[in-house]
Amino acid sequence: MFRKLHDPEAEAVTVYIDGVPALAEANESAAAVLMRQGSPWARRTPVSNARRAPYCMMGVCFDCVATVDGVASVQTCLAPVHDGMRIDRQIGRRSVTP
Amino acid sequence: MSRTADLVIVGAGPAGMAAAVTARRHQLDVLVVDEQAAPGGQIWRDVEAVSCKPQAAFLGNAYHEGLAAVGRFRASGATYEPNTKVWQVEAGPRAFLTRDGAASSVKARSMLLATGAQERPVPFPGWTLPGVMTVGAAQIMLKTSGQVPVEPVWIAANGPLALLYAAQLLKMGGRIAGFLDTTPAIDVSATIPKLAAAAFAAPGDLLKGLGWIVNLRRHVPYIRHVARIEAFGTDRLERFRYETASGVAATVDAHLLLVHEGVVPSIHPTLSLGCVHNWLGGQDCFAPALDAWGETSEAGIFVAGDGGGIGGAAVASLRGEIAGLRIAARAGRISAVEAQAAAQPIRSRLKRALTARSFLDAFYRPRASIFVPADETIACRCEEVSVASIRAQAAIGRPGPNQIKASTRAGMGPCQGRQCSYTIASVLADAEGRQVPDIGLYRVRPPLKPLTLDELASLDDVGCPT
Ligand code: FES
Numbered sequence: 287m288f289r290k291l292h293d294p295e296a297e298a299v300t301v302y303i304d305g306v307p308a309l310a311e312a313n314e315s316a317a318a319v320l321m322r323q324g325s326p327w328a329r330r331t332p333v334s335n336a337r338r339a340p341y342c343m344m345g346v347c348f349d350c351v352a353t354v355d356g357v358a359s360v361q362t363c364l365a366p367v368h369d370g371m372r373i374d375r376q377i378g379r380r381s382v383t384p
Numbered sequence: 385m386s387r388t389a390d391l392v393i394v395g396a397g398p399a400g401m402a403a404a405v406t407a408r409r410h411q412l413d414v415l416v417v418d419e420q421a422a423p424g425g426q427i428w429r430d431v432e433a434v435s436c437k438p439q440a441a442f443l444g445n446a447y448h449e450g451l452a453a454v455g456r457f458r459a460s461g462a463t464y465e466p467n468t469k470v471w472q473v474e475a476g477p478r479a480f481l482t483r484d485g486a487a488s489s490v491k492a493r494s495m496l497l498a499t500g501a502q503e504r505p506v507p508f509p510g511w512t513l514p515g516v517m518t519v520g521a522a523q524i525m526l527k528t529s530g531q532v533p534v535e536p537v538w539i540a541a542n543g544p545l546a547l548l549y550a551a552q553l554l555k556m557g558g559r560i561a562g563f564l565d566t567t568p569a570i571d572v573s574a575t576i577p578k579l580a581a582a583a584f585a586a587p588g589d590l591l592k593g594l595g596w597i598v599n600l601r602r603h604v605p606y607i608r609h610v611a612r613i614e615a616f617g618t619d620r621l622e623r624f625r626y627e628t629a630s631g632v633a634a635t636v637d638a639h640l641l642l643v644h645e646g647v648v649p650s651i652h653p654t655l656s657l658g659c660v661h662n663w664l665g666g667q668d669c670f671a672p673a674l675d676a677w678g679e680t681s682e683a684g685i686f687v688a689g690d691g692g693g694i695g696g697a698a699v700a701s702l703r704g705e706i707a708g709l710r711i712a713a714r715a716g717r718i719s720a721v722e723a724q725a726a727a728q729p730i731r732s733r734l735k736r737a738l739t740a741r742s743f744l745d746a747f748y749r750p751r752a753s754i755f756v757p758a759d760e761t762i763a764c765r766c767e768e769v770s771v772a773s774i775r776a777q778a779a780i781g782r783p784g785p786n787q788i789k790a791s792t793r794a795g796m797g798p799c800q801g802r803q804c805s806y807t808i809a810s811v812l813a814d815a816e817g818r819q820v821p822d823i824g825l826y827r828v829r830p831p832l833k834p835l836t837l838d839e840l841a842s843l844d845d846v847g848c849p850t
Contacts, residue, residue: 288533289532289534290530290531291439318525318531326514327619333768341517342518342520344426344502344520346503346802348766351798357836364420366467
């Protein structure tokens with residue numbers, strides 16, 4: 287859906303989206319990387335199983351949540367990427383309280 | 385871990401940074417916590433890193449002014465903690481934070497909430513489909529990732545942010561399929577005097593805005609008075625239909641539709657504190673009641689910037705400075721008289737900076753269906769509750785937002801009503817023949833942001849929230 291205007295060159299890192307490697311630039315948000323993929327979505331809803339993608343990119347909507355490095359319900363728009371980061375799309379309910 | 389400070393500031397945008405610089409000038413011990421990875425807020429997001437990237441050349445002067453503001457903040461000696469979530473604030477004042485998976489609390493003599501604004505939610509049928517996102521979201525990706533839409537993009541929007549984004553996108557070689565201007569036809573007699581005042585106070589800004597519109601209309605299909613939008617698709621946006629106020633309609637294929645209807649103050653922290661809030665009729669939103677220094681109804685808790693009412697970056701900086709002076713006086717570093725004298729020239733600049741605002745508010749007022757969307761629209765994105773089911777509840781008795789939450793789960797999801805509280809209030813007001821300010825918003829309960837059990841467990845005994 288989106289494309290980068292420049293080549294990250296020295297800043298390039300690899301992240302794994304549902305196990306599939308994807309190119310990213312160090313410190314950009316995981317959500318921004320998701321929006322460059324052929325199938326740009328982050329989670330499925332618990333109620334109707336509908337796909338959702340990042341909507342606000344500023345931490346407000348919670349539609350970008352995914353499992354990041356094994357931690358569930360991480361807001362990917364607030365998660366800077368690092369080399370080897372695992373982003374797994376999330377299916378079902380997210381928790382708000384412990 | 386539990387700490388103390390003279391002043392804790394939540395948010396490092398224009399207001400938070402200006403307040404920090406002012407308070408540090410008077411030797412206060414200042415802690416600034418920020419959800420973002422670097423100072424600048426949304427307007428100057430990531431400006432330090434971005435200023436050496438290729439996209440920097442296209443972002444305009446207003447963005448680069450942020451570099452100087454961030455520089456002053458960095459040099460001020462305030463302690464800055466990025467990537468930090470504030471999940472509870474209490475009278476006292478005290479704030480509970482998490483950073484790197486560890487929770488902590490900080491008790492301060494004064495607290496300044498500089499949490500800024502969020503984009504007003506733009507509900508219409510299909511707005512939850514992947515491929516529908518806000519203009520602000522796309523602009524954040526432009527700034528921080530240097531990324532643009534692959535295909536020519538549709539923008540359906542009202543307000544200066546969308547015009548600025550469109551101008552930046554065209555400069556960067558992005559393409560726009562069409563600009564659907566959703567600004568309703570305005571009441572000219574009410575707006576002209578405000579326009580005249582704005583032209584007098586800030587002629588440069590007004591001309592800049594006009595320039596964006598002229599340029600846009602020259603380069604892309606530009607459709608005015610778009611009143612209705614409906615998006616379709618199964619797993620993602622496939623096409624959408626729009627209709628103008630005069631009934632001209634079209635359906636177009638699209639994978640991406642960017643929407644924007646202005647911004648509203650982020651008031652979750654002050655709502656959770658139980659601060660008094662006022663309805664700002666001209667901006668169609670609630671904001672905390674503030675005195676001339678930005679202090680809320682809770683002693684020692686201040687708000688500066690867009691979180692106290694939308695004013696933009698210049699206004700936010702000035703309000704941050706004013707709050708910083710009063711906070712320095714509270715800490716006994718300057719006298720009340722000294723604070724008053726120092727605030728005087730800032731207040732005159734503030735007055736000037738606010739003049740253009742009332743014109744923008746009147747001119748860019750959202751259309752009615754932004755507040756009361758069509759029945760089939762999902763009102764609460766988190767719990768997937770439709771406008772129709774809110775109406776059905778409204779038909780039984782006269783429920784308020786908290787009863788709606790209990791009966792439909794609307795507002796109970798992780799966003800805690802940040803995307804639906806105004807819609808719920810407006811639909812209830814419409815169905816019950818009442819006014820939004822009388823209906824009010826959901827009660828806000830901590831945590832303000834989700835936190836894990838591990839994070840909570842890392843709080844030591846002294847730090848437990850009350
Ligand atoms: S995209 Fe809205 S919270 Fe991340």
